[in-house]
Amino acid sequence: MIVSSSLQFKTVVGEMVDLTDRVRKAVEKSRVRNGTVVVFVPGATGAVTTIEFEPGLVRDMGEALERLAPRDLDYSHNLRWGDGNGHSHVRAAFLGPSLTVPIVEGALTLGTWQQIVFLELDNRPRDRRVVLQVMGE
């Protein structure tokens, strides 16, 4: 069985969005009991990963991203295209657009304090879509 769906939501700059419940519901609706769900971001200035979703870590992740790819460097991307989001692209390429979570006996195999999150890395609010591909039996 292969069941495709997508999540849609609006974001603000620097937002981390907890997708866990919505992914869980899509898996339940698919009736796949054993398999995987791929969570995929179409677009090059957002990313998915897992983290304990709490306000402290939202701030801590923002500061680590700023150390890796500071907003105010002279990015070649900005010099060419003028959209000012060179740091967004670099951060997204590091975190990656794709996450695969096993489904075992109907449940995601996440830890208790582990949430699936979307990170808005762009420098403006966005309408986002995340693709969910559930595969299994």
Added chain:
Amino acid sequence: MIVSSSLQFKTVVGEMVDLTDRVRKAVEKSRVRNGTVVVFVPGATGAVTTIEFEPGLVRDMGEALERLAPRDLDYSHNLRWGDGNGHSHVRAAFLGPSLTVPIVEGALTLGTWQQIVFLELDNRPRDRRVVLQVMGE
């Protein structure tokens, strides 16, 4: 065919654990000849990736993680929760909890000097479980 299993092991702080042989055995036992294996960490202070598993790189990875998310910063996570492992969460979110490796004609498509590793990023020893989801035919 979908075959779920898990690996269990104890870790010490900063440990890198070579999972390659155990993943290979799980794939052989599954009798899947062509497909994929997903290696997934339930929990938000550990990660999986691939690397040449040798003591020099264990140290080098530790130093790069310290540059990205130094242990002794004032993490908002630590101020709120007092468990002192803000750096662990940030590091794990960057490396990611999930790895997918193709299986072709019964073999993992790893390079000769490429091992599948678990990184213990927490600030205390842990009992760890890693989920393996083998899918294919």
Added chain:
Amino acid sequence: MIVSSSLQFKTVVGEMVDLTDRVRKAVEKSRVRNGTVVVFVPGATGAVTTIEFEPGLVRDMGEALERLAPRDLDYSHNLRWGDGNGHSHVRAAFLGPSLTVPIVEGALTLGTWQQIVFLELDNRPRDRRVVLQVMGE
């Protein structure tokens, strides 16, 4: 259906190779209409991710990788093995060897400005092979 194939190409140091069209062709050839494609690098000094493929970001990614794992540090890997590519291994372990992209109604679910790229992180030109595993129906 499971269809394995691979892409082969030569690289130069620091090169970013746009694989998008070749992955798209492999998916079309597989006749899989719904499922996933796993893009996997066998080897520990290359990586795959997605990014807007344009020369400015190639340079910006190179500079971010240099901040994370500078070429000229005293890597323990180099002291042991003398091949001078400790930074390559560390960078590759952070970016990761594996990317999974959904296929929905015959198309990759990439964004308009999002390309699948291979990053050559080694310190010498290489002959590279990337494995594509298409799974679905």
